[in-house]
Structures are given as structure tokens and as C-alpha cells.
Amino acid sequence: MSSETFHRTADQSARGAEHEPYLVVDDLTVRFPTADGLVQAVTGLSYSLAQGKTLGIVGESGSGKSVSSMAIMGLHDYKRTRMSGSIRIGGKEIIGLSSEDMRGIRGGDVSMIFQDPLSSLHPFYSIGYQISEAYIAHKKVSKSQARAKAIEMLERVGIPQPKSRVDDYPHQFSGGMRQRAMIAMALVNDPKLLIADEPTTALDVTVQAQILDLLQELQRDFNSAIIIITHDLGVVAEMADEVLVMYAGRAVEVGPTRELLTHPEMPYTWGLLSSVPDVSADTGAQLIPIPGNPPSLLDPPTGCPFHPRCLHRDKVPGDLCRTELPALVTAARAGHTKRCHLANPDQIYETEVLPEIAPDLVELVIEDASHTNAGEGAAPGEAIAPENR
């Protein structure tokens, strides 16, 4: 779905709201001119997200995951940023929108949760004031109504004694509570799209679990679309319906979560999976890091941006990886796209990568593969599966 190119015609964008998913990002490109040159932060990114669904965006710092999401919020300085492509929220084009119109959307239909709650809350204003400010900006309500709403929201996100805490300042809250207060602020106008930029990175695991539970609950209640930006594949595995892996400003692999994490086909995704230890993995196994460092976006590598760090480059004939950018094409299985020249990634993953990173998962995957084959008959992966059984 995400790989489809949406042809924009005047006719279609008028009817868009009915047919399109709630959020459509189409061929988004973001460039920042700097003193050192042009930073190619995001290049040709396309995806879409329906209401009630969760998209996980995974990637290292500098892979463009935050930049692309801030573009949806219209948070880039439009005088200094070069943006092209299209972002449509509920059928409405965001790129090129005046800052006044943007203000009407931001915080209302679309809102964002930031990584660091301490620096995203204003230290001089009380929590209650900051929440009701967002409410008053979008609804015609009195101050006392807004205050009541703030208390209700604080209770909704699980702050104890919200009536007495509503006048507290951010420094009087603990880290987890601040994050909750920020979620309350983001949700005060029942947004249809919520962007959570590393919502739990600064938090402990127990608090992280509370926040993730809260997000899922709220999604059930409001039927919001959620984008979770994270580098923790565990969070993605538990939260997202679909995953988008970004590298050097481009989407390199997109697919349904289960599909993508069990049959990844892009060496970068393999690297991400093999470089994090697992709480149940064999402790004797060495972690397999991705060699090298993320590339500079001032001067991204030619061809496949991942080729300087790719361990499987020599499996591609010729110099293809270095000279030609692979297109985002459909992988072996439906609904799954990847950007890689490798001809038989599924096989390489199952025979070379998986046995090293998770020997106990090999059986599971093969079992799973045979299961799908039995069920669907002519599954695309069948050509590979029998050799491994």
C-alpha cells in the first residue's frame, strides 16, 4: 500500500478525503541549505496511514525520521527549508499551507509528543495552564471550562490527584509524569493523528510500559492514527501495525510489522536486528554490529546509501550497489517493499543471518513459512522455503 504512487489530480484531491487513508505522504523531499552545503535530510519518502492504525518509523539518528514527521506538523521554517512532494492530512494538502492555516491544524487534528518532556514543557507555566492553552486555542471555551478539561485529561493519562496537581509546574513532576502531562496536552483536542517522536526513550522500562499501554488505550478510545518514531525494535514489535525503516533520508524497507520483523529483506534491517541483544538470547553469542558510521547527509554515498556498511555487497554482481540506487520494489511477500539489489535476500537471511542472531527463531520462521505455504498454496516465498526444510 505504502509503495503505491498516488497520482495527484485536482479531481482526486477534492474527493481524496473519502478514498485516501487519513495521512498520505507522497514523494516528500526535505533539504536544508547550510553553510556547509545542502543537507539532504529526506528524499522521496512515501507512505500512508489509516485511522486507528499505528506506523512505526525506525532508523538511526540522522536518518530523517524526525525531520519527515516534523514536516507533517509544519514545524520546519518554510523560509529556509526546501520541501517538495505532498503531505495530505484528511485530504488537505499541508505543504505550502500558510502558517496561519497550519496553526489551525497543528495541535488540533494533528499533534505531537516529543522525546524530552522536560525541555518541551515550558518551565514558567503550570501544567494545567499549558494544557488548557492548547484547548482554548482550538475550541471556543472559557478558562474555567478549559481548566476542567485539563483536570479531566490529567486524570485520563493517570496522574494521581489531578485536581491538586493541575497547578504544579513541570519540575514538580517526575519524568514519567511529565511525559504523561505532555501526552495529555497532545490529546486534549482528540487529534486524529498523533506523532510520538521517541516517546519513551528517556524513560525507564516500567514507565515505558505504562506509557505504551496508555497510547494503545487512547488509540482504542479515539481511533487515532499513531506514528511512533523509535530506534527500539522491541517497541515497534509490540505497538506498530506497519513498520517503515529509514536510512540516510530514504525509506529502505516497508511492511506489516510481523512480516517485516520475521522476514526482513534489507541488510540494514538485519543489522538493526542483530545489533541489539535480546533478553532471552544466548549470552555467549557476540553482537554483530553494523560496521562504520551513518553517512553524512551533506554528501550521501552514491548508489545504495547503505553500501559502504553493507556486509552482503559482494553478493550483488558488478558494482551495482555503488553505482545504482535500488528502487523500492515489492519483496518476496505481499505488502512488503524493500530497497536492495540482493536477488535472494530471504534465503541469505535464513541461512546466514538468522542462525547467528537467533538460532531458536530459525525453526519458528521455517515453521511459519511452511504454514503460510500450506495455507495459500502459491505464496511467493515458496520457491525458497523447501530448500530450507
Next chain:
Amino acid sequence: MTEPDVATAPTSAGEPRPPILEVRDLKKHFPIQSSGLIRRNIGAVQAVDGVSFAVPRGGALGLVGESGCGKSTTGRLITRLYDPTSGSMIFDGRDIAKLSNKQMLPLRSEIQMIFQDPYSSLNPRHTVGAIVGTPLRVHKVVPEKKVLDRVRELLEVVGLNPEHYNRYPNEFSGGQRQRIGIARALALQPKLLVADEPVSALDVSIQAQVVNLLQDVQREFDIAFLFIAHDLAVVRHFCPDVAVMYLGKIVEIADRETLYSRPQHPYTQALLSAVPDVKQAAIGGRRERIRLEGDVPSPINPPSGCRFRTRCAFAQDICARQEPPLLQIGKSHKVACHFASDLEEMHREPITLKLLGVDRSGTPVDGANPSEERVPEPGFSEDWTDVQTLRKESAGRAGTT
């Protein structure tokens, strides 16, 4: 400087190697002073309140817990960046808890630290050569002429280009900066490295590189690690022994296989169930997890009895009245909970009644002779009682009252 075999402090037989560091009942209370002219002490933040553990020579002990549980304070106490309030720290046969700064100086070369943030822990106005070379100059381990050669050697060990000694920290990426910090810590060939969240500020793909580097230097130079982190998976990967801290105390300590597969403390169980798992994707949906409500209580005025009771789903009267001792219940497994059990058994039956001489509600029983109040030993001892026996003994005690 001390011969290795001088470490004569009581060691546990289970340990293949004698401990290099034994910490006994270590406490750090930060005083809180009243405002006004006369600043009287009006309380204390009990950041670390009686922890005991041992780090085997060349081994690694992991310290995990939520923020504010005192794990970083423990690390700083061991490097003597803080002075302990009480307790002892036997390093290589010598108690370093009460040494003066001057006496401490020669020992500082043996205990080094790696910091969490590779941006703020390197002086931006010093070159890498100066940063890594300073410990060598301070301790005069090599003559001035050889410092540069040694710096180059160290940079090569941590996987940096040795010719980059002239560069400044801002010219390096986060992972490379952390390598500089590691090179600086290795400069004096320490016997113990305190690594305080060494990888949590780094990108995922870089984390693995640094963890592997730490494992390589550990093997190559036989360095013991106190590895402080909140990432349970990384700690499990790196450390054969793991201690779980909660509000200034160790609640459970065990070898990693036991701790991660059969945790006995409700807090450890909750902590482990909260870790998101990539493999969950193969099964789909989210796992059942134990929900911990609320936040960690303030260490200024910690709850009576068991400190975890305010968030524990299984807490009973006894938990408020009696503090559970850290009991050894397995060959290398200690737990501090009145109702220690596997999660499936729901923590119903107490195990500590006989030991403390109390009844089920925690009131002392007349005529009972509770075992001497004991400070937990740093290591693991050879004789221990398993949970079943303790439970039976406690049931007998409860019956007599």
C-alpha cells in the same frame, strides 16, 4: 600494586575467581539542609542504603534498576567520587571506603570510570591526545617522551585511527567519542572499570560496536566491570552476575541465567515483563505484562519495611512492618522478599517468619529467637536454604502462634 593473592577477605566457594571488590553494607545519605542562616540538617536522601555485593576478578557485575534507585551513586562511591556515609569497600584486600584523598591517589589508577554521555565527559578544548594522555602524566606511568606513543597505542586498541590524536572531540561522532572515553579509562591499566550507562546515549548500530569493544578489552586486559545500565538486555549480554536495585537497596542478585529465567522478587518480575521484545512480532500483539502503578517513592522518606511494598501487588501486613533480609536461596541467588516465589505461585506463602521470629502479620513472637541481625555478605556462601525449606519453616512458625 597489591599482589593478587593478598585478597584474603572471605570469598564464596561458588565463585571461580576471588573477588577484586567486596562491598559491604555501603550507604550514602546526602544531607538536606534547611534554608536560612543556620543550615541545619533536616533529613537525608538515602540514595544508597546498605548494599553488599562482590565483583569477581576479571568478571562483570551488572547493576540494573530504574532512575533514582541509586545505581549511579553506587558507581560513584566505588570510584570515590563520593565519600560513603558508612560501610566498607574492600578493593584488592584494602578497605578504600575511608581512605583520604592522598591515600586514594595511587589506587585511582586501578579503578577507572566510563561515563554515560560522551559529549559532556570530554573536555572540548583538549585534543584527544591530551585527554587520553593526562592520566599517564598524572600517574607518571610512562616518561613524558613516551606518552604520545602510548596514546597512539591506546587509540588503536579502541579502534580509532592513532593519527587522530591531534583532533578535538567535536570532530568525532558519538560512538567514536565513547571510544575516546574508553581509551582514557584504559590508559592506566585498571583492574576495575565502573561503566555507568556506557552505551545508552549511542545509536543502536553503534551500541553493539561499543559493547563488543568492552568485551574485547575485558578479555584482553582481564579487567573487572561494574556495569551500570537500565537496559536489561545489554546487562544480560555483558554480565554473568546481575543485581537489581530498588530505592537504594539490592532486592535481588543472581547469576544471569537464574535471574532472567526464574526471578523470585516481584519487582524483578515486573521489570523483566516490561521489556519490549522483538520476537513478539512473530507471535503478534503485546505480551501480558505486570503493571507497576505509580512512581518510585522518594528516597528522602522511604516506605517502612519493604521499600517496594507501595507498588507491589502482593504486599501484606508483614511487608510494612518488617524489612525483608537479603536471603541466599540458591547457589548464586539472593532475594529480599518475604514472599519470594516464582510468578506462577503468586507470592502467597512467606519464607522469612522463622528467621525474623515474627508471625504472619509481622509482629514479633514472644520466645522466638530470631537469627542475629546480619549484614548480608558480599559474595555467595556455600550453605544456603532453598525457598521450599524456608517456606516450610515459616509455615511451622505460623502454626505455633
